[in-house]
Amino acid sequence: MDGTFNENDISRVIEADRANVWHHLIQHQPFFTGADPKIIVEGKGIKVWDQKGIEHIDAVSGGVWTVNVGYGRETIGDAVRDAIVKMNFFGGTTGSIPGALFAEKLLTKMPGMDRVYYCNSGSEANEKAFKMVRQIAHKKYGGKKHKILYRDRDYHGTTIACLSAGGQDERNAQYGPYTPGFVRVPHCLEYRKHEQDGAPEQNYGEWAADQIEAIILREGPDTVGALCLEPVTAGGGVIEAPDGYWPRVAEICEKYDILLHIDEVVCGVGRTGEWFGYQHYGIKPDFVTMAKGVASGYAAIACMVTTNDVFDMFKDDTSDNMNYFRDISTFGGCTAGPAAAIENMRIIEDEDLLGNTVAMGDYMLDQLRALQDRHAVIGQVRGKGLFLGAELVKDRDSREPADEKMVQAVVGNCMKQAVIIGATNRSLPGRNNTLCFSPALIATTDNIDHIVGAVDTALTDVFG
Numbered sequence: 001m002d003g004t005f006n007e008n009d010i011s012r013v014i015e016a017d018r019a020n021v022w023h024h025l026i027q028h029q030p031f032f033t034g035a036d037p038k039i040i041v042e043g044k045g046i047k048v049w050d051q052k053g054i055e056h057i058d059a060v061s062g063g064v065w066t067v068n069v070g071y072g073r074e075t076i077g078d079a080v081r082d083a084i085v086k087m088n089f090f091g092g093t094t095g096s097i098p099g100a101l102f103a104e105k106l107l108t109k110m111p112g113m114d115r116v117y118y119c120n121s122g123s124e125a126n127e128k129a130f131k132m133v134r135q136i137a138h139k140k141y142g143g144k145k146h147k148i149l150y151r152d153r154d155y156h157g158t159t160i161a162c163l164s165a166g167g168q169d170e171r172n173a174q175y176g177p178y179t180p181g182f183v184r185v186p187h188c189l190e191y192r193k194h195e196q197d198g199a200p201e202q203n204y205g206e207w208a209a210d211q212i213e214a215i216i217l218r219e220g221p222d223t224v225g226a227l228c229l230e231p232v233t234a235g236g237g238v239i240e241a242p243d244g245y246w247p248r249v250a251e252i253c254e255k256y257d258i259l260l261h262i263d264e265v266v267c268g269v270g271r272t273g274e275w276f277g278y279q280h281y282g283i284k285p286d287f288v289t290m291a292k293g294v295a296s297g298y299a300a301i302a303c304m305v306t307t308n309d310v311f312d313m314f315k316d317d318t319s320d321n322m323n324y325f326r327d328i329s330t331f332g333g334c335t336a337g338p339a340a341a342i343e344n345m346r347i348i349e350d351e352d353l354l355g356n357t358v359a360m361g362d363y364m365l366d367q368l369r370a371l372q373d374r375h376a377v378i379g380q381v382r383g384k385g386l387f388l389g390a391e392l393v394k395d396r397d398s399r400e401p402a403d404e405k406m407v408q409a410v411v412g413n414c415m416k417q418a419v420i421i422g423a424t425n426r427s428l429p430g431r432n433n434t435l436c437f438s439p440a441l442i443a444t445t446d447n448i449d450h451i452v453g454a455v456d457t458a459l460t461d462v463f464g
Helices: 006-020 061-065 074-087 099-108 122-141 160-164 189-193 204-219 243-255 308-312 336-350 353-374 404-416 446-462
Strands: 038-043 047-050 057-059 117-118 147-151 180-185 224-229 258-261 287-290 303-307 379-382 388-390 432-437
Touching: 006 336, 057 446, 061 122, 061 147, 074 336, 099 117, 117 122, 117 308, 122 160, 122 224, 122 258, 122 287, 122 303, 147 204, 147 388, 189 204, 189 224, 204 243, 224 243, 243 258, 303 388, 336 353, 353 379, 353 388, 353 446, 388 404, 404 432
Parallel strands: 147 180, 147 224, 224 258, 258 287
Antiparallel strands: 038 047, 047 057, 117 303, 287 303, 379 388, 388 432
16 A cells, blocks of 8 residues: 555546536535645555545544445455345345345344334435334324424434434525424533523533423424434534433433434444444434444445334234335345445454444543643533544633634644544534544554644644
8 A cells, every 4th residue: 555656547537537526515616726636546444545645544434434444344345246246236125135134233233123224325314214204193193293303413414304404504504495394402512501591500411401392392292203313413513412411302202202313324333432322321212324334435325223113103004005114215225235234343343343442532532632731722522432523712711613714724734744634514603613533443542643643733833
């Protein structure tokens, strides 16, 4: 792995990219005024190489919290090849060998969950759960119990329905009108409780959950079918709920017969140090959705996992030809995804990457807190496992957010040091001020020291 390439060949690739590809989450005008698009051409472990042969440390697992087991895993590539040569695809009305075997293996990691529905993206997985909630509302409640609650700062995908359940106003902006029946509840970021009317000094977690109950009572419990939450809020600022929050949420859902939907698209498959983020908190969801880390980006796969209590509602009357879940996801029929996911899970087990995530997550949290001691611009460090954030502020007393351009300058400075970090991006007006870290679950202390050292330099260069 030296990252060197024939200059003539790669220049053609750059021009083909500039002329034809529409990239995600980026303004393209600089590509027509002198800048080249960045092309990542190779990866190994926690490192990637760009078109210039420059080696980078990747502290965001593919930019969007995905490559959990690291790059260059030949055994996953072999598993995908073997599966697709034998049987690459058939629509999801039939089964496949990889699909059956991965579902069986996945459910051993999720006690209390019983059925796996395959699809191809986190957005789509969430839409499947939303559609099930709506169909249940019609089957059991005359269509009335159809509303879906979602939380401020949480993110559930890019489709119009998922944006309707999105708590990030900048990400949602200009894409309305939205799907009706989605209702926002307040966030649970204790660091910013001073911005919430009535927030107490003590027992904030229970109070934050009580705000959900207040919304339910305002809307009418007989109209609310589900509550959709991230176990750790991702793009909205890397937010772990405070003590008392999750037990109260579970109590509220049970009290009002509300289905609990946990979006594990980011947190799932090891990112927080458990197989799934919700497992830290002792809750029992009705739906769990997942995507990114399921196959670590080696193949496209997403899953909507539910219970037999939900599943049985769609097969209780065989005489009704509208009674089953009338839905399909074309690429949920691909075998590459579950084949990759089986091998991905084996790697996590055999290399004890959950244990490494806990140990390296604790180490990185300590290093970021030491960085906080040196830089007053860091207001709070937070997160779970190898999913961490550092919120930057102008003043620690007022907690006024740091200027977004300066936050992005820190990210850019790290990139110049060949360390790729993230930051909240086009999420919350005036609140895109959190640096984000999610290195692969194989990260070592040396990797983390390298990442934190680059951030230290960048903070000094940008903020002084």
